[in-house]
Amino acid sequence: MAEKTVSKHTLQRLPYYLHYLQALQEENIVSISAPVMAADLHLNEVKVRKDLAAVSRTAGKPKVGFAVDKLIADIEEFLGYNNIRDVVLVGAGHLGRALLSYKGFEAIGIRFVAAFDNDPQRINTEVNGVPVHSTNELVDYCLQNKIHLGVITVPANGAQAVCDRLIEGGVVAIWNFAPCRLTVEDDILVQNENMASSLAVLSEHLSNR
Amino acid sequence: MAEKTVSKHTLQRLPYYLHYLQALQEENIVSISAPVMAADLHLNEVKVRKDLAAVSRTAGKPKVGFAVDKLIADIEEFLGYNNIRDVVLVGAGHLGRALLSYKGFEAIGIRFVAAFDNDPQRINTEVNGVPVHSTNELVDYCLQNKIHLGVITVPANGAQAVCDRLIEGGVVAIWNFAPCRLTVEDDILVQNENMASSLAVLSEHLSNR
DNA sequence: TAGATTGTTAATCGATTAACAATC
DNA sequence: TAGATTGTTAATCGATTAACAATC
Numbered sequence: 001m002a003e004k005t006v007s008k009h010t011l012q013r014l015p016y017y018l019h020y021l022q023a024l025q026e027e028n029i030v031s032i033s034a035p036v037m038a039a040d041l042h043l044n045e046v047k048v049r050k051d052l053a054a055v056s057r058t059a060g061k062p063k064v065g066f067a068v069d070k071l072i073a074d075i076e077e078f079l080g081y082n083n084i085r086d087v088v089l090v091g092a093g094h095l096g097r098a099l100l101s102y103k104g105f106e107a108i109g110i111r112f113v114a115a116f117d118n119d120p121q122r123i124n125t126e127v128n129g130v131p132v133h134s135t136n137e138l139v140d141y142c143l144q145n146k147i148h149l150g151v152i153t154v155p156a157n158g159a160q161a162v163c164d165r166l167i168e169g170g171v172v173a174i175w176n177f178a179p180c181r182l183t184v185e186d187d188i189l190v191q192n193e194n195m196a197s198s199l200a201v202l203s204e205h206l207s208n209r
Numbered sequence: 210m211a212e213k214t215v216s217k218h219t220l221q222r223l224p225y226y227l228h229y230l231q232a233l234q235e236e237n238i239v240s241i242s243a244p245v246m247a248a249d250l251h252l253n254e255v256k257v258r259k260d261l262a263a264v265s266r267t268a269g270k271p272k273v274g275f276a277v278d279k280l281i282a283d284i285e286e287f288l289g290y291n292n293i294r295d296v297v298l299v300g301a302g303h304l305g306r307a308l309l310s311y312k313g314f315e316a317i318g319i320r321f322v323a324a325f326d327n328d329p330q331r332i333n334t335e336v337n338g339v340p341v342h343s344t345n346e347l348v349d350y351c352l353q354n355k356i357h358l359g360v361i362t363v364p365a366n367g368a369q370a371v372c373d374r375l376i377e378g379g380v381v382a383i384w385n386f387a388p389c390r391l392t393v394e395d396d397i398l399v400q401n402e403n404m405a406s407s408l409a410v411l412s413e414h415l416s417n418r
Numbered sequence: 419t420a421g422a423t424t425g426t427t428a429a430t431c432g433a434t435t436a437a438c439a440a441t442c
Numbered sequence: 443t444a445g446a447t448t449g450t451t452a453a454t455c456g457a458t459t460a461a462c463a464a465t466c
Binding site: 005008011012013014015016019020023040041079080083085093094095097098099101102103104105107108109110148149156172173175179180181189191192193194195196197198199200201202203204205206207208 | 214217220221222223224225228229232249250288289292294302303304306307308310311312313314316317318319357358365381382384388389390398400401402403404405406407408409410411412413414415416417
């Protein structure tokens with residue numbers, strides 16, 4: 001493992017960089033410097049330089065910058081694009097469907113291989129090419145396919161049950177969108193996504209203008 | 210304005226606290242101490258205490274803790290529950306609908322008053338009680354209703370146009386879910402929400418186990 | 419009272435930013 | 443060469459955590 005470890009904040013910025021670089025590539029821009037990138041993304045110049053230095057294999061050239069294609073390859077490599085992680089999603093409602101259709105997971109090495117739902121209307125359909133199965137099949141599916149990461153997008157009252165089944169199926173990390181606290185053993189990693197949290201910051205900013 | 214200012218991180222945690230406290234209230238639990246709360250939420254004890262101290266009007270009682278109902282009222286007050294902010298959303302697809310239906314915005318003082326879409330099938334419908342109008346009416350609606358915060362959940366290729374219209378309508382802060390970079394004047398606040406970003410952190414965690 | 423919990427001051431930690439020599 | 447940009451070391455900043463006296 002030659003991969004360096006980067007800070008959590010850097011890790012969060014990498015998908016942004018990746019997306020920005022892909023846009024550049026579409027405009028046939030071949031190289032990019034940290035200062036320009038920083039200006040475009042409204043970030044500090046040194047911060048960008050450090051982030052890039054942490055993931056880039058090939059050094060940047062003074063006066064020129066970095067090769068866009070190399071940088072994209074390096075970030076994708078770093079984020080695990082070449083080591084794809086299979087993920088399941090439980091709850092094929094609006095939010096679930098939105099996530100299944102979201103472009104951008106693939107570039108960071110995340111692939112949704114199956115979705116699960118209780119609603120007979122949704123079972124045996126497909127969303128963005130991902131099959132929707134009955135939640136009854138969840139545990140077996142996870143065990144058979146060695147799934148380690150699950151996403152929960154069911155209503156709050158069903159979330160704990162889903163969580164328990166995921167863990168029974170061998171899942172060790174859960175991305176929880178249900179607005180509720182999940183009870184799990186300490187060795188299970190739960191990341192709660194609270195939509196209100198992001199908006200709270202934005203709204204507060206606004207109040208202080 | 211007697212409101213103290215709190216750190217950005219504290220601000221992000223407040224909705225979590227709020228949600229946790231509401232769950233306690235449903236179980237008829239009357240008081241809660243910072244250490245218990247910290248243990249339940251997997252946070253540092255002092256951190257919770259500081260956060261609570263920053264927003265609580267009434268001091269906690271040694272050996273007892275805080276009154277749950279008071280704390281809820283204080284956090285809601287702090288986050289602007291009593292100073293509701295009207296917000297519009299553009300793009301009534303899966304993600305848009307998911308957000309419109311999301312419980313939890315109300316408690317932090319955010320109210321979706323209207324959604325906008327181009328699809329005739331969606332126009333003049335309602336999502337969770339929020340009317341969906343034609344995007345043509347966006348500018349006028351915002352001006353007339355003095356909207357300052359807009360949410361963009363349209364595909365990437367339409368996002369910049371929507372952004373421009375929102376600004377034309379007087380919006381000064383934008384929560385952008387479209388996977389693209391928006392070009393705006395410096396006085397407009399854009400918060401890009403990158404779903405891949407959250408998942409990148411979780412996935413990396415998993416790789417390092 | 420004894421002890422848990424509070425609020426606050428001080429120490430630590432991690433990330434950001436500034437400064438600068440090295441390089442093409 | 444001159445100058446923009448790189449990579450890196452040092453200083454700053456902000457948030458977290460530890461320590462502790464005050465309190466019910």
